[in-house]
Amino acid sequence: MSAVLEVTDLGRSFGGIAAVDGVSFEVQQAEIVGIIGPNGSGKSTLFNLLTSVHKPDRGQVRLFGQDITRTPSHKIARAGLSRTFQLPALFVNMTVRQNLWTAAVEGDWRGAPELANEVLELLDLAHVSDELAGSLSGGQQRLLEMGRVLMQQPRVVLLDEVAAGVHPRLRQTILGAIRELRSRDATFLIIEHDLELTQDICDRMIVMDAGKIVAEGSFEEITHDPHVMEAYLGVPAE
Amino acid sequence: MSSDDSVRKRAKRGPERRGAATTSMSSATTTTKTAEAPTTGPRGRTIRMAGLIAFAVIALTLPLWSTPYWIRIATGVALWAGLALSWNVICGYAGYISFGHVGFFGIGAYTTAILMQPDHGWPFFATLPVGIVIAAVFAVITGWPALRLKGAYFAIATWAIAEAVREFTTVADWTGGAGGLTLPIGPGSNYFYYVMLIAAAIAYVLCYALLERSRFGYRVKAVRDNEPAARAQGIDATKVKIQAYVLSAVIPAVLGGINAYWITFINPQSVLNTIITDQLVVMVLVGGLGHAWGPAFGAAVLFLVNEQFLSSFGSSTSYIAMVGVIVMLVVLFLPDGVVSIWGRSRRTRLVRQLLGRAADDFRSGNAAGSGGGR
Amino acid sequence: MEGLAQALVTGILIGGLYVAISVGFSLAFGVLDVVDLAVGMWVVLGAYAGVKAHDWFGVDPFIFLPVTFVVFGLFGWLLGPLIYRVRTSRYALPALMGLAFTFGVATLIRGGMLTVFGYTPRTVQTDIVSGSWSLFGIVMPAIRVVGFLFAVIAVAAFLFFLYFTRTGLAVRAVAQNKESAGLMGVDVKRISSLVYAIYTGLTAMAGMLMGAVYSMTPELGLRYTLFAFFVVVLAGLGSVLGVLVAGLFLGILQALTTTYVGADYTLMTVFVVLFVILLVLPQGVSKFAKAVRT
Numbered sequence: 031m032s033a034v035l036e037v038t039d040l041g042r043s044f045g046g047i048a049a050v051d052g053v054s055f056e057v058q059q060a061e062i063v064g065i066i067g068p069n070g071s072g073k074s075t076l077f078n079l080l081t082s083v084h085k086p087d088r089g090q091v092r093l094f095g096q097d098i099t100r101t102p103s104h105k106i107a108r109a110g111l112s113r114t115f116q117l118p119a120l121f122v123n124m125t126v127r128q129n130l131w132t133a134a135v136e137g138d139w140r141g142a143p144e145l146a147n148e149v150l151e152l153l154d155l156a157h158v159s160d161e162l163a164g165s166l167s168g169g170q171q172r173l174l175e176m177g178r179v180l181m182q183q184p185r186v187v188l189l190d191e192v193a194a195g196v197h198p199r200l201r202q203t204i205l206g207a208i209r210e211l212r213s214r215d216a217t218f219l220i221i222e223h224d225l226e227l228t229q230d231i232c233d234r235m236i237v238m239d240a241g242k243i244v245a246e247g248s249f250e251e252i253t254h255d256p257h258v259m260e261a262y263l264g265v266p267a268e
Numbered sequence: 269m270s271s272d273d274s275v276r277k278r279a280k281r282g283p284e285r286r287g288a289a290t291t292s293m294s295s296a297t298t299t300t301k302t303a304e305a306p307t308t309g310p311r312g313r314t315i316r317m318a319g320l321i322a323f324a325v326i327a328l329t330l331p332l333w334s335t336p337y338w339i340r341i342a343t344g345v346a347l348w349a350g351l352a353l354s355w356n357v358i359c360g361y362a363g364y365i366s367f368g369h370v371g372f373f374g375i376g377a378y379t380t381a382i383l384m385q386p387d388h389g390w391p392f393f394a395t396l397p398v399g400i401v402i403a404a405v406f407a408v409i410t411g412w413p414a415l416r417l418k419g420a421y422f423a424i425a426t427w428a429i430a431e432a433v434r435e436f437t438t439v440a441d442w443t444g445g446a447g448g449l450t451l452p453i454g455p456g457s458n459y460f461y462y463v464m465l466i467a468a469a470i471a472y473v474l475c476y477a478l479l480e481r482s483r484f485g486y487r488v489k490a491v492r493d494n495e496p497a498a499r500a501q502g503i504d505a506t507k508v509k510i511q512a513y514v515l516s517a518v519i520p521a522v523l524g525g526i527n528a529y530w531i532t533f534i535n536p537q538s539v540l541n542t543i544i545t546d547q548l549v550v551m552v553l554v555g556g557l558g559h560a561w562g563p564a565f566g567a568a569v570l571f572l573v574n575e576q577f578l579s580s581f582g583s584s585t586s587y588i589a590m591v592g593v594i595v596m597l598v599v600l601f602l603p604d605g606v607v608s609i610w611g612r613s614r615r616t617r618l619v620r621q622l623l624g625r626a627a628d629d630f631r632s633g634n635a636a637g638s639g640g641g642r
Numbered sequence: 643m644e645g646l647a648q649a650l651v652t653g654i655l656i657g658g659l660y661v662a663i664s665v666g667f668s669l670a671f672g673v674l675d676v677v678d679l680a681v682g683m684w685v686v687l688g689a690y691a692g693v694k695a696h697d698w699f700g701v702d703p704f705i706f707l708p709v710t711f712v713v714f715g716l717f718g719w720l721l722g723p724l725i726y727r728v729r730t731s732r733y734a735l736p737a738l739m740g741l742a743f744t745f746g747v748a749t750l751i752r753g754g755m756l757t758v759f760g761y762t763p764r765t766v767q768t769d770i771v772s773g774s775w776s777l778f779g780i781v782m783p784a785i786r787v788v789g790f791l792f793a794v795i796a797v798a799a800f801l802f803f804l805y806f807t808r809t810g811l812a813v814r815a816v817a818q819n820k821e822s823a824g825l826m827g828v829d830v831k832r833i834s835s836l837v838y839a840i841y842t843g844l845t846a847m848a849g850m851l852m853g854a855v856y857s858m859t860p861e862l863g864l865r866y867t868l869f870a871f872f873v874v875v876l877a878g879l880g881s882v883l884g885v886l887v888a889g890l891f892l893g894i895l896q897a898l899t900t901t902y903v904g905a906d907y908t909l910m911t912v913f914v915v916l917f918v919i920l921l922v923l924p925q926g927v928s929k930f931a932k933a934v935r936t
Binding site: 365367413420421423425431436439546549585587588590591592594596600603 | 676677679724727728738739741742743745746747748749750751752753754756757864865867868871875906907909910913914916917
């Protein structure tokens with residue numbers, strides 16, 4: 031089976047500092063890959079490069095075999111790649127429901143109301159569905175980000191700390207949503223600080239530090255990798 | 269934004285059935301408390317419908333029972349309500365502050381005036397579509413680069429564009445230069461009243477249909493609220509912004525054409541005067557930014573005040589100064605416009621958030637890619 | 643060839659004044675995060691202060707310059723806090739409202755000037771210098787040379803303040819990062835008022851000099867706003883060196899257009915160039931700004 035997402039030697043620097051520095055990896059169909067690493071290690075920048083929010087200085091990104099390295103963001107989204115943002119990027123002057131509809135505005139618009147109702151139930155947002163998105167709590171905002179992803183019915187999903195600050199019970203809801211999408215063959219790339227959560231759900235982990243991939247493998251493998259300990263704890267690798 | 273309230277109330281019924289209510293000339297009824305909203309919904313709609321019908325009857329029969337003076341005033345109010353609406357489209361809905369809208373007004377006026385000169389001799393109504401096309405093309409050409417700019421950059425770019433249009437008409441021969449152009453004398457004032465009224469009404473219905481009841485409105489508002497997120501939903505933000513800009517450009521072009529025929533003499537000082545933009549800004553700010561009928565209200569009030577000034581002082585220069593003072597006071601003390609006085613607190617918050625978002629855009633625009641700017 | 647040299651010299655002499663107009667504007671932009679749309683109005687108002695100093699008091703405008711600075715600085719000192727308030731109000735009132743506010747200020751000044759001074763063009767009369775000097779066949783009207791020199795002195799004083807005083811350091815800190823500056827104990831509000839005061843004072847002085855070179859009407863304010871904006875866009879935000887170069891470039895561009903195309907087309911040329919810059923470099927502008935800031 032060919033890779034859904036192929037990243038080759040991707041690099042981008044800001045003001046002389048390499049935020050992402052020669053990153054290469056592949057993600058297979060229906061795989062859930064976790065990306066961990068300390069703050070500033072380039073995880074979110076990587077997502078921004080994959081979705082053309084920023085243009086890479088070098089390297090290549092392929093989605094379903096197609097080169098999308100310099101494809102505009104909206105075309106990438108239409109090709110089936112959906113994402114959340116590290117800082118919730120909601121349409122703050124629209125209601126929760128309208129936010130969900132908007133996620134379907136380029137997709138299944140007719141089916142949007144029904145799907146939105148399902149998503150609202152699934153994410154426990156029904157009671158705030160007519161509130162403005164800007165008035166939601168931090169956790170609810172992340173849930174709504176997740177909801178927009180569900181509305182897009184994506185084939186590849188990039189989640190950027192989608193469970194941060196979310197109530198533990200709702201965290202299970204998010205995990206359930208991820209599993210549900212995966213059962214429909216969706217592929218995931220997940221940035222997460224909560225190792226427990228990643229352990230729960232990820233098939234494979236990628237560890238980043240200073241813009242580079244320092245380790246890759248199963249949860250067991252990477253937690254015993256000295257590079258990872260160094261990246262996280264500052265203990266030099268022996 | 270205009271009828272977010274009503275949209276919210278009807279939200280459960282889904283996009284395809286959204287918006288049974290009308291544009292809202294009477295959406296003051298939505299000032300009921302949130303808790304009562306579900307029960308007052310149908311009644312509110314009846315009142316709105318009744319209000320709209322009453323308004324339509326009054327507006328349509330005005331020439332039958334009114335004086336020529338008031339018909340002229342009403343024509344002016346319709347003109348300015350339409351212009352304010354167009355400014356609200358780009359500013360309130362799309363989140364871009366344009367100081368160059370007078371340029372489109374002037375383009376429409378000059379198109380009609382030039383085509384109706386004896387050597388061309390076009391009939392009046394044939395000139396309006398030409399004005400629309402020229403304004404639309406001009407909006408695309410100028411909007412395409414300008415809409416990549418944020419906040420102040422866009423504002424000043426549009427200002428410069430309008431100023432360039434004025435310079436051009438002043439210098440060029442076929443626009444009559446500074447001397448301007450004279451048009452054939454048109455039919456009577458009732459004719460212009462109805463034409464202006466219908467044009468403004470069409471503009472309101474069109475904008476309402478496009479921005480409140482179609483996918484397009486969702487796209488525009490999504491781009492306004494958060495451009496990167498909108499792109500991540502597959503929305504072609506560049507295209508949407510240009511479409512919104514074109515929509516907001518063709519309205520003043522049509523109204524400008526009608527206005528030219530109405531006043532029969534135009535020159536750069538009359539139809540490309542920056543005071544027109546000044547007025548639009550103050551009308552929309554006073555009425556309530558991003559509110560559907562607020563600008564119409566602001567337009568009516570401001571136009572009447574302007575008339576009063578003209579008849580009292582015989583010059584409009586002190587009026588300009590007063591407009592400036594009003595803008596300053598509104599920004600300082602009434603940032604959501606007069607409608608916020610009797611509007612619900614939610615409305616107030618909504619506009620503030622829109623503005624807050626614009627501020628963020630502005631900051632990130634200054635420091636694109638640095639993740640937050642200063 | 644002589645025409646070209648003449649145009650270059652003329653352009654540089656006027657460009658000095660553009661620098662004086664834009665340098666404070668650029669700083670106020672950086673510190674208050676608001677483009678002051680009234681900048682051109684301060685220019686014209688400064689020119690009228692010179693006109694009226696001569697009309698009413700018989701004072702030579704050049705002697706009146708320090709008074710202009712103080713008086714307009716006072717205006718700015720009073721206005722600055724309002725802009726600061728709009729910009730930083732609790733409910734995140736934004737750049738958009740800040741813009742609208744300065745737009746209101748600009749409209750007020752324009753309307754006020756039209757009411758008081760009317761539409762008739764006026765020139766600042768001075769008795770200090772007259773005639774013109776000639777060097778290698780290049781004519782330099784004395785008033786332009788003196789105006790240029792005054793502008794150079796004013797800009798130099800401004801830069802000295804900015805780079806060699808404690809307060810100037812605080813100003814630069816605020817311009818770069820308000821939050822950090824605030825955390826370091828800088829009174830951001832006071833600095834904002836001060837910057838706005840200095841900016842209005844400086845701009846009005848430059849306007850008075852400008853009024854000695856060109857005749858002024860209240861309607862010209864917008865033109866100078868656009869010119870100042872042109873310079874700041876071209877320079878890149880927060881770049882003082884950029885303002886020096888861009889201001890001179892604007893002067894030269896204007897002089898070349900006047901010489902080779904015609905004075906009527908000056909504005910249009912400037913607009914087209916501005917438009918092309920915005921077209922080609924919208925990211926470039928902010929990128930540049932970021933590079934300068936970091």
